[in-house]
Amino acid sequence: MREFVLRILTLSLLCGLIEQLTPAGEREGLRRAVRLLAGLFVLICMLTPLSRVDGTALLTRIGAWARELEQDAQTEYEKLMEEKLTVGTTAQLEEELYGLLERQLDISRTECTVQIKTDREGDALLLSHVWVTVQGKAVLTDPRAIETLIEERLECPCTVAIGGKEE
Secondary structure (H helix, E strand, O other): OHHHHHHHHHHHHHHHHHHHHOOOHHHHHHHHHHHHHHHHHHHHHHHHHHHHOOHHHHHHHHHHHHHHHHHHHHHHHHHHHHHHHHHHHHHHHHHHHHHHHHHHHOOOHHHEEEEEEEEEEOOEEEEEEEEEEEOHHHHHOOHHHHHHHHHHHHOOOEEEEEOOOOO
């Protein structure tokens, strides 16, 4: 490797010297041509060792790396889509619950907080638990009525907690 670097360095210095010896002025075109040819010569000398590399082994490695990269990208995409779907679905369910609580028990959105925990079973998104925190005048509502309403509608456990007044 050291010999290779030394060879390229020597060639570069030699090409630079030849370029400097080329007349300037009227012959600027000649100087550009010499600079181009010298650059190409150095480039060819740098790439020559690559011709000794086994191309099939290199291509096989690159192909395996590309497949691995594609698989990782696909996995990341699936995770991202699953997360977006879960967040979107959970947000929609929370909106429905806010509406249900308001229609059935006259608890406004400002008087409660709804949180939903979901789990996955295969491709299905399952509700595992719902938490409702009430505050303000909603604390006067029977917590068992809230639990019963949500558990009957969603068929999952519900916990009701009393929170402080939001400001």
